[in-house]
Amino acid sequence: MSVSPRPVEGGEKEDKRGDGKKVNITDYCDKGKKKSDGKSTKSSTPSTTTSTSRTSSSYAEAAGNEVIIQDRKLQGVTAVVTIIVKVVKGDDPKKKFTDKIIEGLKFIQETGEDKEASVLLINHEGGVTSNTKRIKKKSDFPNSIMGIRKYISVSSDVAFNKVSNSSGRSIKCSARLFFSSDPKKLLADAGADLRGMGVGIFYKELQVVETENDNVLLGAPMTMDPNEVQK
Numbered sequence: 001m002s003v004s005p006r007p008v009e010g011g012e013k014e015d016k017r018g019d020g021k022k023v024n025i026t027d028y029c030d031k032g033k034k035k036s037d038g039k040s041t042k043s044s045t046p047s048t049t050t051s052t053s054r055t056s057s058s059y060a061e062a063a064g065n066e067v068i069i070q071d072r073k074l075q076g077v078t079a080v081v082t083i084i085v086k087v088v089k090g091d092d093p094k095k096k097f098t099d100k101i102i103e104g105l106k107f108i109q110e111t112g113e114d115k116e117a118s119v120l121l122i123n124h125e126g127g128v129t130s131n132t133k134r135i136k137k138k139s140d141f142p143n144s145i146m147g148i149r150k151y152i153s154v155s156s157d158v159a160f161n162k163v164s165n166s167s168g169r170s171i172k173c174s175a176r177l178f179f180s181s182d183p184k185k186l187l188a189d190a191g192a193d194l195r196g197m198g199v200g201i202f203y204k205e206l207q208v209v210e211t212e213n214d215n216v217l218l219g220a221p222m223t224m225d226p227n228e229v230q231k
Contacts, residue, residue: 085198101152107190
């Protein structure tokens with residue numbers, strides 16, 4: 001029995017069609033196919049992947065370019081507080097004000113062990129979820145004063161103006177904060193440390209954000225002699 005020799009790649013092979021001619025084996029094998037020009041034939045179309053991740057606190061599902069994060073209700077309470085920050089000549093009032101509030105929040109979150117402590121929108125109503133718009137860190141603070149006033153009620157129109165006198169100015173305001181612990185006790189315990197940092201955060205007995213103070217003299221006469229007043 002005779003065995004035909006194995007063709008050598010790229011070599012020649014005797015044509016068995018009967019005409020006795022020889023053909024190049026590469027051309028013979030690639031007949032009907034487009035020769036490679038040396039360039040990759042890999043598709044340039046980017047692949048699309050869908051991934052799903054799960055954690056103990058949230059569920060994220062990617063569908064195309066859209067990511068949907070499940071809303072998670074947070075356990076805690078809201079409380080209206082009074083915030084006082086003093087600014088002096090040479091300060092940038094807005095920067096110092098926001099920096100001190102963040103410093104106070106960070107202290108409450110870390111030392112006070114209330115990781116969810118945050119500033120809510122003034123008009124916020126109902127519960128708080130993981131997707132609720134709030135200020136927990138510096139990057140959450142709006143850049144504009146108009147934006148800040150949506151979270152913090154500042155009664156004075158000149159609160160963030162440049163300080164020109166040597167005695168400085170106290171920016172007093174009200175805000176609605178979220179806590180995962182007892183706010184009244186927490187703020188009382190942290191009060192001395194917060195004031196030492198330059199920011200006072202006090203639980204407001206009247207739990208209303210926007211209030212006004214009026215001084216009233218009880219028992220004073222309805223009318224008085226002007227001469228008596230001058231004395």
